[in-house]
Amino acid sequence: MASVDRTVIADLPLFAGLAPEQLDELLREAQSVRYPKGTTVFQQDAEAHSFFVLLHGHLRVYKLTPDGQQVVVRFVSAGEVFGVAMAIGRTTYPATAVAVVDSIALVWPSVAWPRLIAKHPTLAVNTLQTVGSRLQDAHARVVEMSTEQVERRIAHALLRLAQQSGRKVEAGVQIDFPISRQDVAEMTGTTLHTVSRVLSAWEDRGFVASGRQKITILEPHRLFVLAEGGLP
Amino acid sequence: MASVDRTVIADLPLFAGLAPEQLDELLREAQSVRYPKGTTVFQQDAEAHSFFVLLHGHLRVYKLTPDGQQVVVRFVSAGEVFGVAMAIGRTTYPATAVAVVDSIALVWPSVAWPRLIAKHPTLAVNTLQTVGSRLQDAHARVVEMSTEQVERRIAHALLRLAQQSGRKVEAGVQIDFPISRQDVAEMTGTTLHTVSRVLSAWEDRGFVASGRQKITILEPHRLFVLAEGGLP
DNA sequence: GGCTCTCTTTGCGCGGCAGCAAACAGCAGC
DNA sequence: GCTGCTGTTTGCTGCCGCGCAAAGAGAGCC
Structure with a gap:
C-alpha cells in the first residue's frame, strides 16, 4: 500500500x-x-x-x-x-x-x-x-423541522449543501456529487414528490437549475431570502 | 460562599x-x-x-x-x-x-x-x-421528526423525559419538574393544542394522568409500544 | 374568600403536504 | 440503435394537524 x-x-x-x-x-x-x-x-x-x-x-x-x-x-x-x-x-x-x-x-x-x-x-x-x-x-x-415548512427547509438544506460541497460553475454553484430528490427529501423530512414539485417551481422562477442527480443554485441570495422566511 | x-x-x-x-x-x-x-x-x-x-x-x-x-x-x-x-x-x-x-x-x-x-x-x-x-x-x-407523526413523537418525548427526570410515585412515573403542554409542544415540533388533545386521549385510555404542569406516566409499556409504532 | 393570571381543554374549518398512480426522461448496457 | 432501469415530473385525493376562538380550571396573591 x-x-x-x-x-x-x-x-x-x-x-x-x-x-x-x-x-x-x-x-x-x-x-x-x-x-x-x-x-x-x-x-x-x-x-x-x-x-x-x-x-x-x-x-x-x-x-x-x-x-x-x-x-x-x-x-x-x-x-x-x-x-x-x-x-x-x-x-x-x-x-x-x-x-x-x-x-x-x-x-x-x-x-x-x-x-x-x-x-x-x-x-x-x-x-x-x-x-x-x-x-x-x-x-x-x-x-x-419544528418551525419551518417544507419549502424553507429544502432551501436551507440546499444552501448548506452548497456551502460544504459546492463547486463554482459558470452559472452558479453546483453540488458536486450526485444527489437525488429522494436524498433531499430524506434530509428535510419530506417526500421526493414534494421536493420535485418545489424544485420545479424554483426552476421556473430561475433560482436553480437541476437535472438527474444534479442541482445547481443560480440565485443563492434569492434562495437565502426564501430560507429566512422572506418573499423573494 | x-x-x-x-x-x-x-x-x-x-x-x-x-x-x-x-x-x-x-x-x-x-x-x-x-x-x-x-x-x-x-x-x-x-x-x-x-x-x-x-x-x-x-x-x-x-x-x-x-x-x-x-x-x-x-x-x-x-x-x-x-x-x-x-x-x-x-x-x-x-x-x-x-x-x-x-x-x-x-x-x-x-x-x-x-x-x-x-x-x-x-x-x-x-x-x-x-x-x-x-x-x-x-x-x-x-x-x-422526519418519519413519525405527532402522537408517536409525543410518546417518545415523554418516555425520554421520564427516563432522565422521572420520579417514581405510587401510580407510575412522574416527571419531576413543572412542564406545560407548551413545553412538550416545543420539544416535538407541534402545538400546545395538539399536545393537549393527545394527552387527553391518553388520559381517557389510562396511559397517563396529567394536570397543570404535571404529567405522570401510568402505563410506560403501553406508551412505549405506541412510540414504536404498535397499536396498544 | 375572591380576584386574576396562566395553563388547559375542546370545537370547527381549512390548508399544506403525503400518498397513490401513471407518464416521462436520462443513462447504461448490450 | 434498442431495451431496461432508475430517477423525475405532475395530477388528484384525502387527511393530519395547525390556526383560530372561546370557555374552563388550577394556583397564587391580596
Whole structure:
C-alpha cells in the first residue's frame, strides 16, 4: 500500500496543533483504503472497528428506522473525520456510510483511539470541536423541522449543501456529487414528490437549475431570502 | 460562599477518572451559584463567559427563532454539564437556559477551560462523551421528526423525559419538574393544542394522568409500544 | 374568600403536504 | 440503435394537524 504523505493531512482541523513527527506517527498506524462508488464504508449497528478521515470523494451517511425508512444524517466531504463512534462512547456505528462517488479514506483501528488521545490530547480537543459543530448542525435541523415548512427547509438544506460541497460553475454553484430528490427529501423530512414539485417551481422562477442527480443554485441570495422566511 | 465538598461531584461522568486532589483543585476555581425558579442562567448569543455543572434543580434550554418561536433543546437535570460553548468552539451560547425550579450550579469561567483540559485531558475526553451522546439524542430527534407523526413523537418525548427526570410515585412515573403542554409542544415540533388533545386521549385510555404542569406516566409499556409504532 | 393570571381543554374549518398512480426522461448496457 | 432501469415530473385525493376562538380550571396573591 502506498504510504500517505503528511502534507495531505497537515491542514485538517482534526490534526491542528500537531507536530510533523506526530503526524507521521499517526499516519504509520493508518491504512489508506479505496471505496468505489456505491460501496458501504460501515454499517449501522455493526461493531465500530475503525474510525476514518476522508481523503477524497463523498459519502452519504444515513440512519435506517425500524420500519425501513432512511434519514440522511449528513454528507461527508474530503478532509472530514467520520465514524468516530468509539470517541463518543459507542461500540457500534449509529448510522451507515456509503460512498456516493469513488472515495478514499484513511482508516485507523478503533482500539488505537484511547492510546492515541492519551498520547496526543489535542486530538480529543479537536474532535470535541468537530462533534460540537455537528451537534449545532443537528440542533439547527431540529429547529428548522419544528418551525419551518417544507419549502424553507429544502432551501436551507440546499444552501448548506452548497456551502460544504459546492463547486463554482459558470452559472452558479453546483453540488458536486450526485444527489437525488429522494436524498433531499430524506434530509428535510419530506417526500421526493414534494421536493420535485418545489424544485420545479424554483426552476421556473430561475433560482436553480437541476437535472438527474444534479442541482445547481443560480440565485443563492434569492434562495437565502426564501430560507429566512422572506418573499423573494 | 460555602465551599463544595468533592463527594458531591466525584461520581459525575464529567469527572470520571480524576483523583480526589484533582477534584479539589477544580472545585477551588468554581463558584456555587443559586438560580431561583424563573431565573435565566445564560442567554442565547450572549458572550459565553462561563460553563456549568448543575448540582440541584432543573433547567429548560431553548432556542429562539428569528420570528420569535421557541424550540426546547433539552431539560438539564442535576449532575449534568451545560453551557460548554467554549469547548465546542463557540464564543457565544447557542441557546438560553432558564431554571424551571430553584436550582444550584457550579460555575467556572470559560477562560479557564483551555488550561483545565491541558492539565486534565480526561476532562476533554469525558466532555467528548457527553457531547457525543447529545449528538445522538439530537439525531434521534431528527429521525423522529422526519418519519413519525405527532402522537408517536409525543410518546417518545415523554418516555425520554421520564427516563432522565422521572420520579417514581405510587401510580407510575412522574416527571419531576413543572412542564406545560407548551413545553412538550416545543420539544416535538407541534402545538400546545395538539399536545393537549393527545394527552387527553391518553388520559381517557389510562396511559397517563396529567394536570397543570404535571404529567405522570401510568402505563410506560403501553406508551412505549405506541412510540414504536404498535397499536396498544 | 375572591380576584386574576396562566395553563388547559375542546370545537370547527381549512390548508399544506403525503400518498397513490401513471407518464416521462436520462443513462447504461448490450 | 434498442431495451431496461432508475430517477423525475405532475395530477388528484384525502387527511393530519395547525390556526383560530372561546370557555374552563388550577394556583397564587391580596
